[in-house]
Every structure is written in C-alpha cells, then in structure tokens.
Amino acid sequence: xSRLTLEAASIIVDAALAQARRDGxxxxxxxxxDAGAHLVALKREDDASLMRPQIAVAKATGALGMGYGSRExxxxxxxxxVFYSALFAISGGAMAPSPGxxxxxxxxxxxxxxxxxxxxxxxxxxxxxxxGVIAAALTPDPGGAPAPQA
Amino acid sequence: xSRLTLEAASIIVDAALAQARRDGxxxxxxxxxDAGAHLVALKREDDASLMRPQIAVAKATGALGMGYGSRExxxxxxxxxVFYSALFAISGGAMAPSPGxxxxxxxxxxxxxxxxxxxxxxxxxxxxxxxGVIAAALTPDPGGAPAPQA
Amino acid sequence: xSRLTLEAASIIVDAALAQARRDGxxxxxxxxxDAGAHLVALKREDDASLMRPQIAVAKATGALGMGYGSRExxxxxxxxxVFYSALFAISGGAMAPSPGxxxxxxxxxxxxxxxxxxxxxxxxxxxxxxxGVIAAALTPDPGGAPAPQA
Amino acid sequence: xSRLTLEAASIIVDAALAQARRDGxxxxxxxxxDAGAHLVALKREDDASLMRPQIAVAKATGALGMGYGSRExxxxxxxxxVFYSALFAISGGAMAPSPGxxxxxxxxxxxxxxxxxxxxxxxxxxxxxxxGVIAAALTPDPGGAPAPQA
Numbered sequence: 001x002s003r004l005t006l007e008a009a010s011i012i013v014d015a016a017l018a019q020a021r022r023d024g025x026x027x028x029x030x031x032x033x034d035a036g037a038h039l040v041a042l043k044r045e046d047d048a049s050l051m052r053p054q055i056a057v058a059k060a061t062g063a064l065g066m067g068y069g070s071r072e073x074x075x076x077x078x079x080x081x082v083f084y085s086a087l088f089a090i091s092g093g094a095m096a097p098s099p100g101x102x103x104x105x106x107x108x109x110x111x112x113x114x115x116x117x118x119x120x121x122x123x124x125x126x127x128x129x130x131x132g133v134i135a136a137a138l139t140p141d142p143g144g145a146p147a148p149q150a
Numbered sequence: 151x152s153r154l155t156l157e158a159a160s161i162i163v164d165a166a167l168a169q170a171r172r173d174g175x176x177x178x179x180x181x182x183x184d185a186g187a188h189l190v191a192l193k194r195e196d197d198a199s200l201m202r203p204q205i206a207v208a209k210a211t212g213a214l215g216m217g218y219g220s221r222e223x224x225x226x227x228x229x230x231x232v233f234y235s236a237l238f239a240i241s242g243g244a245m246a247p248s249p250g251x252x253x254x255x256x257x258x259x260x261x262x263x264x265x266x267x268x269x270x271x272x273x274x275x276x277x278x279x280x281x282g283v284i285a286a287a288l289t290p291d292p293g294g295a296p297a298p299q300a
Numbered sequence: 301x302s303r304l305t306l307e308a309a310s311i312i313v314d315a316a317l318a319q320a321r322r323d324g325x326x327x328x329x330x331x332x333x334d335a336g337a338h339l340v341a342l343k344r345e346d347d348a349s350l351m352r353p354q355i356a357v358a359k360a361t362g363a364l365g366m367g368y369g370s371r372e373x374x375x376x377x378x379x380x381x382v383f384y385s386a387l388f389a390i391s392g393g394a395m396a397p398s399p400g401x402x403x404x405x406x407x408x409x410x411x412x413x414x415x416x417x418x419x420x421x422x423x424x425x426x427x428x429x430x431x432g433v434i435a436a437a438l439t440p441d442p443g444g445a446p447a448p449q450a
Numbered sequence: 451x452s453r454l455t456l457e458a459a460s461i462i463v464d465a466a467l468a469q470a471r472r473d474g475x476x477x478x479x480x481x482x483x484d485a486g487a488h489l490v491a492l493k494r495e496d497d498a499s500l501m502r503p504q505i506a507v508a509k510a511t512g513a514l515g516m517g518y519g520s521r522e523x524x525x526x527x528x529x530x531x532v533f534y535s536a537l538f539a540i541s542g543g544a545m546a547p548s549p550g551x552x553x554x555x556x557x558x559x560x561x562x563x564x565x566x567x568x569x570x571x572x573x574x575x576x577x578x579x580x581x582g583v584i585a586a587a588l589t590p591d592p593g594g595a596p597a598p599q600a
Contacts, residue, residue, distance in 0.1 A: 003496075005496050006493055006494065006495050006496055009493075010493065036500065038494070038500050038503065039479075039492060039494060039503045040493070040494050041492065041493050041494070042489060042491065042492040043456055043459075043460065043490070043491050044456065044488070044489060044490050044491070045456050046453070046455050046456055050486070050488050053488070053489045
C-alpha cells in the first residue's frame, strides 16, 4: 500500500488550483487528507470566502468516512435525508454532501486519501479535484456517475 | 483595502435602529462583524427576545462564510436543504439562512465586514441593515434579488 | 426592580471607552449583559485582538453566574483551582476569572446586569467598567477588595 | 493595510519547511492564518504525528486571539495558570501556549496574520516560523524575549 506523501499532496493542491485559474472558476479552497482523514495540505485562494476551507475538508472527510466520493454521498443524502441528517450529526458536522470530495486511490486501487474542494459549483470543484489527482499520477474516484476527466 | 472601524460599525448599528424606530418595527438586535467574522459592535433593543443577538450574529457570519448575503443563502438553502443542513452543522451552528445578513463592501468592492439583524421579518431586518450601511457611506450587499432600499 | 435598558447599557459602553482613551489604555472590548447574562451592547475598539469580545463577555457572565464580581472570582479561583477548573468546564467555557467583570446594581441593590471589559490589565479593565456604570447612574460591584472608583 | 495573500502564505510555509530540513528538525506541520484567524495555507510533513496540524493552527490562533506571539502567551499562561485555563476553555480549545505561534506584521506594523508550527521543540518550531515570515519579506513577531533569527 502506498502512502500519500506531502510531495504528492502538494502537487494535487497546486494542479487543482492551476486548473481553476485556467477555467476561470471562483476562488477555491483545496484540502488534501490522508487515509486517516487528517490534513496533509491546504490552500485557500485570495477572496475565497471564510467557510471554504471547512467545506473542502468536510467534502474529503465525508468521502473517506463513507468510502465513496462526495458526488455519491450527495446522491444518497438527497435520497435518504433523514438518515444522512443523523449521520452528519454523528460525524460532529464533519461531512459535506456535494460533489468535490474525491477519493485518491493508488495503483492497486487502495484508498490513500481524499481531496476536497469548495468555492465554485460542485461540478467545477470536482473537475479541479480530479485534475489534481491525475497530475500526481494517482487515481481519482469522485463517486457516482463518472464525471468528465480533464 | 479599507478596514471596518468601530466608528463606522457604531454608525451602522445606530442608523439601523433609527430606521427600525421610524418604521415601527419589532425590537431588534443588530450586530456588525469585521471581515474575519469577529464582533465589532452589537446592540439589542429593550424587549427584543433572548436569542436575537445570536441570530443577528449568525446572519452576518453566514454571509461572510459563504461570500453572499443571507437573502441569497436562504434561497440556496431552501433549494438544497440537505447540503445546507450539513453546512450549518459544519459551521457549528454559526449560520442563519434568512434575509437580514448584509455584506459590507468598501469603495473598491472588497468585503470588509457584515451586519446582521434579527427581530422583525427578514425583509424588515434587511431594510434596516441596508439603511445602516448606507449611513456609514459604505456599500450594502444583501444577496439575491435587490431589496427595497430606504 | 429596575431593568437594564439599552439606553443605560450604551452609556456604560461609551463612558468606559471614553475613560480608556483618557487614560491611554490598550484597545478594549466592552460588553454589557442583562440580569439573565444575555448581551445588550458590545463594542470592540480598533486593534483590540480577536478574543477580546469573548473574554469581556466571559468576565461579565462569570460575575452573574456566581453572584460576585470577577475580581472576587479570580481570588477564589486562585485559592481553589481544582473546583474552579471544574466550574469553568461546567459553564462550557463561559467564565473568565480576572478583574474587569463588574456587577451592575440598581438603587435597591438588585443585580440588573454586568459589564465585562478585556484588553488591558485586569485593574485597568475594571477601572473603566466602574467608570461606565457610574456614568449611567447605577452602582458598580467589582467584587473583592474595593477598587478605586473614578 | 496589506492583506496576507496566498502567494505570501505559500512562501512562508515552504521557507519554514526548507529551514526545518536544513536544520534536521523533526517532521513539522506549518499553518498560516489571515488576520481573522482563518486558514490560508497548511502543510504537514511525512511522519509528522496526527495532532500537529491542530496544534500549529492553535499556536497561530492564540497569537491572533490575544495580540501577542505564543512565546509570550506561554510565559503568561505559566504565570497565571487559572486564568489561562479558563481562557483556553473560552476559546473552545483553539489556543496553544507554546513558542511557535508568530504574528505576521506588514511594513506599517499591522497584524495581517500569523504562522503556527508544531513538531519539534517550541524553540525550533519558532525559528522555522520566523525564517518563513522573513522569506516573504514580512515582519515576524514571536512575542516575549527575542528569539534567535535564522
């Protein structure tokens, strides 16, 4: 099993932000967590609003917490809102059900971390997350229906 | 970049309350926060109920946290209740999705704080907030469709 | 029994800050709470650090919570640190044991609120709190040995 | 008044870690917060233990909350443990009293943020924080007696 290094996490953060600037997205926060849902790297762009880091972390934490990307988490939460409300309370407000929380898998398919992004639409956030993980030569798993990959 | 001074915040609070008395609104709490969502000035009128200060602070915090006024926050929360429920938990109960949380922008358009008001209807609260910000020669940004300005 | 009005609370806040400027103290936060320990008015001066409002509120809350000014609270907490540590946890982190939390009594001696100040030394904070309460023609009760009154 | 940009924060983080590797310190977490105590950038090195990001953030938050670097905060907390215990509870566990939380001042002396580092001794953490701030052409303010600058 590989481990998510700071070197890989830094590539993910910077490549995700490069993609956001290339596509003219709103200012973002990008967080990369390891397999234990602990922060490895985070950047918040100038003019991103105050809650963006927490939301980014919560998208990644939700993905790691349930074992599927936050696109799938959003789909399931909307289909079963009462259970997922309880779950969000169980987690102590640590999970965000919106696309942009993408699992990071190694070459063997093992989950070694997750990236979470907040600031633009869920679709845009997720596209940047996927671009970041690919830039680090790792495999993004956004959950749910496949999203377009850069 | 300007900074929100106590002098400006005091004008906002007093002008908002003057507007409320002129229009015969219910007793209000008015809170002014800086760009980092920290309190600068707050007043609660006689007979305003106990939770009004917290709600006023939470309207302003929600606007700063997400980067749009609480009228827009209310609209989005009603359209996507599951995500916003999670978000309110992520914030630790720090955000209130109802009109009356108005961003304060300087002459260059930069967010330098927010005012939150609670006590009457969301529309009335917001009208007083807007009047307060205008009295301080700053620019109110309530979010969503423009609200009538005093 | 009198009630602490917003008018009186506003006088207390502004007179306390006028005293601080006259005496050249550090930038302060001043909070006035009613008899139920709910905020009535608060101001934070420019350059006062971020935690000052919470500390000011906690000095006042501690005074109301125990029935004596925070000078007395500090004295008792230092004499019995284990019990008071538990008490601070019981309160959910709502009490600050340092001078500057002053009970406000009406002409009959009844507690109608408290003022809390943070930013300079406890002695300076308390002197401003006392000056504020006197300016509103109410009776300050700082707890412990009598402090010099303006 | 300057604003702490992501560009400056990224320089601070990377220069602090470069200093740590040059001096052979333990693996570190480095966090840079803006003036409102909100995260701008964070990196945790490989093999840094799990709590390091939170401690780094808490050193910076404590400095911003009180208006002095965490070296001074540690000194005061050791001299007045009862008051500071209460304060740590008031902050909701957001402040860490140990060297390594360094205020960031702009050319006019205004506080525009703080950096917090955890992983090695407080002295080593602080030395890296100072090196990072200097690399960004900003002014470090560690609090208390001046620490040796790289």
